[in-house]
Amino acid sequence: MTKFAIGYQEPVSGEDFSSIVGDYREHVGELYFAWPGHASGRPSLGKGDGGREEEAQENLEYNLRCIRQMGVRLDLLCNASCYGGRSVSKSLEAELCSVVERIVSVAGGLEVVTTSSLAVAWIFKNHFPEIEVRASVNMKVASAESMSYVSELFDSFYIQRDTQRKLRHLRETRDWCVANSKKLCLLANSGCLYGCPGQLFHDNLVAHDAEVSDMSNLEGFVPHVCWELFKKPERRAAILKGSWIRPEDLHHYAPYADVIKLATRVHSNPRMVIDAYVKRSYHGNLLDLFEPTLSMAFAPQILRNEKFPGDWFDKTSACQRNCHECGYCENIFAKVKGSL
Secondary structure (H helix, E strand, O other): OOEEEEEOOOOEOOEOHHHHHHHOHHHEEEEEEEOOOOOOOOOOOOOOOHHHHHHHHHHHHHHHHHHHHOOOEEEEEEOOOOOHHHOOOHHHHHHHHHHHHHHHHHHOOOOEEEEOOHHHHHHHHHHOOOOEEEEOHHHOEOOHHHHHHOOOOOOEEEEOHHHOOOHHHHHHHHHHHHHOOOEEEEEOOEOOOOOOOOHHHHHHHHHOHHHHHOOOOOOOOOOOHHHHHOOOHHHHHHHHHOOOOOHHHHHHHHHHOOEEEEOOOOOOOHHHHHHHHHHOOOOOEHHHHOEOOOHHHHOOEEEEHHHOOOOHHHHHOOOOOOHHHHOHHHHHHHHHEEEO
């Protein structure tokens, strides 16, 4: 059975994340997390305040210890899109080695590192060959051919989000992975736009989050293409063209993935997301399952998940992305949209 990788976040409403993992233990294979104060694909834990960072680390270490004792594999995220001048530095190497040593000392081990950096992959291959090195979804590795270029550095790959809905492509990529002793992973609930032209800019912005927050920044500028686009009601059907997979359709994709990632690190209700995908069913506003959660961008409009037609999977799993002459998503959007 393919299991989920879920993202750690600090205590939610007073509940340690280990409690959520415990409730879904048989379905959770991995916990992914970033180290406090370190750049990753999301704003860092305890950022901007040394005391707060110390508290965040204490909470994290407690949860890592509890969760690994449940038999869940730990996955350290080093998936920032940019490490600045330190990108290929010995100081980054020393820092990462120190972090791994700390994790092993408090949790008893570390099984995976997920990175978007070739240098970080190289560091782990040289210092910790027993740890699985995984290519982050932020690397946009789209095919078996591109995987083959860096196969000596990586043991597993998140396939590029924009390609994962196409079932034939997923099967072919999976076949290569099996033949070459690699693992294939996918991300089920990304709310990002298909082919978003702002993703690289946004990822770099997040990687430098601590520096950006200390600057006097532009007033009125929104760095998120999606939030600006969805202000226009006539463009909202674009949300249906993304990479997300409905809980009800996940069984079609699961056989081709060793790991299915659920984005929960900054989600307001991670338990709800996990529950929906574990049960393969969700009744409500589909937007509530995504990360980034786009409910507020659409409010008071919603997407009624139970209204999706029976041919949704067949159409989207064979989509040729000829959106300019298709119109399918626009027609479906008119049928599934509703209001609070």
